[in-house]
Each structure stands twice: as structure tokens, then as C-alpha cells.
Amino acid sequence: MDDLLVLYGGTFDPIHNGHLAIARLVRDTVQADVHLMPSADPPHRTRPGASAAQRARMLDLAVAGEGGLHVDRRELQRESRSYTFETLTALRDGEGVRGPVALVIGADSFLGLPTWHEWQALFSLCHFIVAERPGHDLELPWPAPLVPVVEGRLTNDPQSLRETPAGRVLRLRHPLRQESATAIRAAIARGDDTWWGWVPPAVATYIQRNALYRDDDGVDRVGAPASL
Numbered sequence: 001m002d003d004l005l006v007l008y009g010g011t012f013d014p015i016h017n018g019h020l021a022i023a024r025l026v027r028d029t030v031q032a033d034v035h036l037m038p039s040a041d042p043p044h045r046t047r048p049g050a051s052a053a054q055r056a057r058m059l060d061l062a063v064a065g066e067g068g069l070h071v072d073r074r075e076l077q078r079e080s081r082s083y084t085f086e087t088l089t090a091l092r093d094g095e096g097v098r099g100p101v102a103l104v105i106g107a108d109s110f111l112g113l114p115t116w117h118e119w120q121a122l123f124s125l126c127h128f129i130v131a132e133r134p135g136h137d138l139e140l141p142w143p144a145p146l147v148p149v150v151e152g153r154l155t156n157d158p159q160s161l162r163e164t165p166a167g168r169v170l171r172l173r174h175p176l177r178q179e180s181a182t183a184i185r186a187a188i189a190r191g192d193d194t195w196w197g198w199v200p201p202a203v204a205t206y207i208q209r210n211a212l213y214r215d216d217d218g219v220d221r222v223g224a225p226a227s228l
Contacts, residue, residue, distance in 0.1 A: 026104055
């Protein structure tokens with residue numbers, strides 16, 4: 001069996017230290033590189049606050065010099081909306097990937113899988129690495145449609161993901177963190193500088209220089225700490 005390909009998808013609007021903590025934990029737990037894959041136009045939520053090119057650039061800055069973390073732009077090359085099913089199908093068919101593929105996903109998103117496009121087919125295309133944290137885990141009860149599909153797929157062994165191309169669910173516990181992209185955007189809009197500690201310094205500088213996430217009145221209220 002080929003080595004494990006790990007994809008960590010999301011809007012990353014913006015990438016923050018919580019995202020990086022999960023990526024590092026996955027990398028170290030499964031002993032495989034993690035490819036952070038920004039979505040171009042997520043169908044399940046409003047359009048991101050930053051453009052796809054800006055979000056990808058912030059990812060570049062965040063992982064620079066970080067071993068085992070990479071930026072994957074495959075979804076940015078699609079003109080239509082980004083569906084995970086279509087991305088993974090293109091990966092399997094178009095690029096001929098036959099080895100194991102794992103998708104990193106939060107527990108809340110995993111429990112919401114029945115709302116995803118062609119969600120049941122995803123288990124034939126990839127494994128799931130589910131990032132759990134206090135208050136957001138895979139404890140029962142689950143949504144009824146998910147129960148029979150996930151039955152028998154749970155594993156505690158990271159290496160088992162390499163034994164088959166798809167279909168297993170690895171639960172991965174990580175500590176509760178305060179960062180969230182929503183909180184960062186809100187802090188920027190109201191001129192609160194606390195968000196500077198929630199993103200890598202290079203990302204904070206990029207956000208400031210490009211006036212991202214500023215208030216709707218067009219006034220840039222992002223203030224840099226004295227140390228930067």
C-alpha cells in the first residue's frame with residue numbers, strides 16, 4: 001500500500017494558530033505530511049472575507065519553514081463551487097491516486113456529514129481523521145443517518161489508515177483553544193488587537209498590509225502591536 005496522503009481542507013479565513021496546532025498533531029500522530037487545502041467557494045456557507053488567492057498566500061506564510069506541512073491549491077483551480085466529493089473523485093480518477101487518502105475534519109463537521117453532497121460515497125474515497133476537542137466530540141447520540149454508515153469504521157490505530165485506501169475513521173483528541181476565524185474577523189472589525197496573538201506573525205502582518213477584514217465603513221482599524 002502506498003504512503004498516506006493527508007488533506008486538511010477548509011476556508012482558512014484566515015489561517016490561525018488553532019489550525020496549525022491540528023495540522024501538526026495530525027502530522028505527528030499519523031507520521032505523514034499534511035496538505036492544507038483552501039476551498040475556493042464553499043457551498044455550505046457564505047463567501048469568505050478574503051479572496052482565494054489571499055487565503056492561499058496566508059497559508060504559504062503560515063507554513064513557511066514548517067516541516068511536513070504544505071499548501072494544496074487544487075480546489076482553487078476549479079471554476080465551479082468546491083464539493084469534497086468532486087475533489088476526491090478527481091484525485092482518484094483524474095490523477096490516478098490509488099493509495100490511502102485521509103481527510104482531516106472537525107468533529108462538528110463530521111457529525112454534519114449527512115448534509116454534505118454525496119456524503120455516503122466519501123467513505124469509499126477517503127479515511128476521516130476527526131479532530132475532537134472538549135464540547136465538540138464524537139460521543140453519542142449521532143445523527144441517525146450517520147450511525148449505520150460509520151458502524152465498524154472507527155479505529156484508534158493511526159497506522160491502520162495505511163492498510164486500506166479509504167473507509168476508516170480515526171478519532172484524534174486535541175486541547176481546547178481560543179482561536180477561531182470568526183473571532184479574529186470580528187476583533188479586526190472592531191479594532192481589537194488581541195487577534196494578533198492568534199495567528200502567525202507573518203499572517204498578521206499580511207492582514208494589516210492588505211486591510212483584510214476591516215469594518216464595513218472602509219476605515220482600516222487594524223493596529224499592529226509595538227513589537228511588530
